[in-house]
Amino acid sequence: MMSKGVSRTVVSYNSMILGHCRQGNLDMASRVFSEMLEMGLKPNVITYSVLMDGYFKRGDTEYAFDVFDRMVDENIVPSDFTYNTIINGLCKVGRTSDAQDMLKKFVENGFIPICLTYNSIIDGYLREGSINSALTVYREMCESGVSPNVVTYTTLINGFCKSNNIGLAMKMRNEMKNKGLKLDVTAYCALIDGFCKQRDMETASQLFSELVEVGLSPNSVVYNSMISGYRNLRNMEAALNLQKRMVNEGIPCDLKTYTTLIDGLLKEGKLLLASDLYSEMLAKGIMPDIITFTVLINEGNLQEAFRLHNEMLDKGLVPDDTTYDILVNGKVNGGNPLSGVSRV
Template sequence: MVLFHRMLTVGPSANQVTYNTVVKGYCNLGNLNNALRVVDLMKEHGCKPDEWTYSELICGFCKGGKLELASKTFEEMVLHGLNPNEVTYTAIIDGYCKDGKIDIALSLLEKMDRSGCKPNVQTYNAIINGLSKQNQLAEAQRLSREMVHEKLFPNIVTYTALIDGLCKNGATSLALKIMEEMKERGCSPNLHTYSALLCGLCQEGNIEEAEKMFASLGEKGLVPDHVTYTSMIDGYAMIGRVDLALEFFRQMIGSGCKPNYQTYGVLVKCLLMEHQIMDQKLAALPNSVSSFSYSEKVINNELVSNLLAKLEEFGVELTIDVYRMIASGLCREGRWFEAYQLVSSMIDQKLSPDGEIYNSLLQVLASNLEVDLASEIFDKMTAQGFELHLTGYKALICALCKVGRTSKAQSIFRNMLAQLWNPDEIAWTILIDGLMRGGHQDLYMTFLHIMETNDCKPKVNFCCLFNFLTCISGDGVNCCQVGAKHMKSSCVILIRMFPFCHSRSL
């Protein structure tokens, strides 16, 4: 990069290959802003971006989760008469699939074919994986057959995506047949394939077959990972064998396989079941206390201490990383009270919760409208210099608005604006996805005014904004009037849209 800047100042002049190489370098580093600056420099120096330039940008945007920018760049590329290649198409198709917008991905696949650019194995894999995750398994299977017809043979990624989708939809028997088919085609299943099948077998309660498959992994030279172990632990829990689930967790620790937040989430579920079993036994005794009151007492007061005791018994060192994963597991299980207790336990043990733990806890508290505890966590984060994620601000502000504490919500919103967030991100995340989607249209204007008085003016794409607001409110005219009044820089777009808005709202 130093050499590139020297070329710009003292020469020789950079050519298209040089610019493209630098763009690719910045995209690979995830530094998309610098990549765009290089493209601007390229244009200023009379060097037109070519297919490679646009492809690198689109791939970079998709990898960085900037799908809207990728889409705009793709449109600009076509507008300039440049033809996207299979790498470009595959990148943006994969981006839309991962974003759950499978219909757009399928339309791009058709467009790709019409343009004479043939999909490759990676393109089909992206679509099949997206379809499987959206439970559109018939279409996924049809495309896998289409691949074969096009002389593109499914690989391990294709088969595993199909198997995973089938298993998650209760069709494990069909998934097992597909595994046999892949073996016949000379494609050996890997650990991800077996993990998907194990999860499916366990979800269906077929623990015996799951045990046999797990036992065979060693013979195939495969070492179980946290996904494999977690599936088995969850499977035992589902059939009520908490003892075997805990024993399998012990085996997991003994093998040197580190649990992740999902494993701890399942372990929490096991301990809850253990408490319930204990409660049922006590309830059967003469003169026992009521089942409900005992369960609540045990779950609320003993779950965290029991969990930590079990981990120490199994030889797990209670580091900050372990606490973080337990907190994440508790939050994902919706156990906000226990997550709050866990943080208190950490502080008692002279361990300071980090930003990730605080963020997870605050969001689960806010989603359960525990606004006092959420506000307490927010104050602790602020005092300790931790930054709340934008999604955390959304959760807290919306929760406060929902319980009628709008003054507090506005105060926190002003605090957030001081953190120098991108105005567009604030507008989309807090105002639109948070307040508008949450039914707080009346507060939308108030918060927008706060942004403007703090010199934080968004420049959102009003075509997208209009469609979103119209879907929510059914009043396209009012939406445009709101935008025109408060974001004057976008008036030209709004005026051009107004006739369409009027007809839409009639």
């Protein structure tokens, strides 16, 4: 642009700042902002809002508010995007209560909250484990005439499932259906995982079938939840069948898939099958982590256990307390103590 004599504008600078912010390069974004000022161009509300959003996403709330204060000092009126950026940014760093207080001030200044605004606060409270606060905001949202969308319900369902409030999660799912909203893969995944953790594989399987029937494709997260659920019930036949289905559908098995299956097979004494899966995992370039090694060490073969322990160290993995508990206290082969090994 410069070589062809094309003048740089506020719009072109805003685009550059946005690009650097999306890449997480706030130093470059700040440098472009300074260059913009040096060129005699006046930043607008979009410039400041984009820069604030970048700092919030990096967790630098102090810098974000410095940008906001500078904008106000320049007598630039904040936009809805500005307000939503501040609310979302505070919620993401665990300051949801502060975000809600600021929302009240923004409303006094004429800001009208939208679905996105409430979704940010609901998500923030759920991340902090404040279920009641999230529900209160959800009710306020409905009472104010703002209709919850798929993101709202998915956020609630996910949060309720993670806090073992499956009943509330199913209530949200039913509300979605009554309003004609379709669950997405994320919502189904949360529900399936919740029922799997409660060892209710019947309901989990029904939801899995429903997911497929409505035209959605299960991803590795959904399959891993189901496989873990069957492993916990010692039903490795069902778990392995799901893994085969994953392969047939072209869904790659990841480290969690292999670790869960190997753990279940070892607990059933099927060492050969477990060994085959471990070899398959390595052949695909999937490297074991501490959890995988701990599972393998707990297989009952002491010589192999110590070899795997040394392999962990060679790979730079630090064994956790469970691993050392198995090795030192002899919690292998039915809990028989290690003979001739002194305890630390």
